[in-house]
Amino acid sequence: MAEPVFTIRGLSFAYGAQPVLRGLDLTITPGRFHGLVGPNGCGKTTLLDVMTGLLRPAAGSVSFQGRPLAAWRAGELARSLSLTPQEPGLGFPYTVRETVLMGRHAFIPRFSAPSARDEALVEAALTRLDLAALAHHPVTELSGGEKQRVLLARALAQDAPVMLLDEPTNNLDVRHALAALGELERLVRDQGRTVVAVLHDLNLAAAFCDQLILMDQGRIAAFGPTPEALCAANLEAVFGVRAAVRWDEFAQGRVVVFQKNGGAA
């Protein structure tokens, strides 16, 4: 089996006195599409922040591609690992194209112009996310869904072998959500990339992820191939809702349905 992309052991993190991650263990293997699901506040975003090195763990170890994360320089890490954050952070009127080009920052030497390859990756990302017509618009004037597509295009342009995404389908209509996840699926299947995506829509997770990580209260509650991990018992344990997981002929896949009021009749 290939060397793991991430090896996380005994990871703990707290904001002040409030523990968020409690002795979490996780091993991410390459070439898979991982869905990270769990209730609000269970520590998903904090976990991603520790995995990118933005937050330093209080205890435990994180290594990326066999090296402790702390030993990676920011620029070096950005060439191997990308993060699509949840908040757009697009408060200054850069154009869509300029913003997507920022994904190439770690590849362009200081005071150099972008290379032909940088330009080509930016153009491809703009086309794939249906942004070509908006390329010269200021990002401050876009809708929420358009901003989200700009963030995704920036991650595509960054072209990292490992991609972390925090709610990548936020604000996207169903067509663009399917297209965006389809794009990630294609990168995993055709190019062997590794994706870890926080998703709230369990049906999208069921359709696209081959591995599912269920998180609860700062720990991994269940982790395995989606057909096994996505089951009624796990969903009730983690989310406290009554759900059923079925094969659906039309979707050609598993679908999750819920009972109102958590099933309490």
Added chain:
Amino acid sequence: MHHHPPTAAPDQPPRRGLRRALILGLLALLLALVVITCGLGYIRVAPHQVAQVVFGHLTGGEAPVARLVDQVVWEVRLPRILSAAAVGAALALAGVVFQGILLNPLADPFTLGVSSGAAFGAALALWLGLTFLGPYTVALLAFLGAMATLAAVIALSAKDGQTSPTSLILSGVIVAAILSAGISFIKYLSGEQVSVIIFWLLGSLAGRTWLEAGLTGGVACLGFLIFLFHARDLNLLSLGPRAAAALGVEVRRVRLILLITASLVSAAAVAVAGIIGFVGLLIPHLMRMLVGPDNRLLLPAAGLAGAMLLLTADTLTRWALPHEVPIGVLTALIGGPFFCYVFRRKQLGVGRG
């Protein structure tokens, strides 16, 4: 995938050649303005005579003009004019950088309380009558006050060695509030000296020397080089620390370097000229509307425009107005309403889109 036919898009970003032309154009305009304003005043001097005086001093030769003209241009006007340009450039540059790192287009060099710190230092020196450095004592204490304030603000806002834009702004507001109470108390205690303190706080460039022009200009130039070196990192910092870090910016280090340099640059400006508001807010905003937010272009454009604006304002107080109006008052009186107009137009424009 089909491609659109190539059209001459009007909103294409400026190409490199165009950028260079714009910066060179602004630079030429500034030089012309320096020569013209040097000739304005009680004694009129023609532009070519100004050029002769400057050329004479630079080459060590004798300028073919009257001794009085030579003295007025070289020893009185030029140091003041260059001080004004340096202070204007410094404030505009610091404004660009503060707006970028604080993720707030309405931040300015004084948002973090740097001006209150400088004012407190200056008020202290004037009240106690400190003169250990001669006429430069007030400037030195203003500078020290500004830097001490910055250190206090960073210490107050840091958590686990990290600072966030919001906690920096809040800490700045708190420290500035305490300092302005301190300044009021000094004014109250200082009796007859109070008018001197008030006059200093209003800002002035009258009687500035070559030393002051050189110091502020030097600090502004050094700051400009440091800013320009980090201009692309500053672009990415505007996406927020999380995105910037993931795109390869050493966020903690770059933010600290820029924060300290920008405070140093604004402190040098305040130390020489007193509190001059609105330049650091208005110019970055205006230039961002003209040339876009890319700091590689915005920094030189804002620096040059800031120099021109303050030079023009100082010439107005010195030459055009019947009484010398404190320059801080003039920039606020003109800049404030103008900024309201720009801001309102922008608000309405965005509302339509």
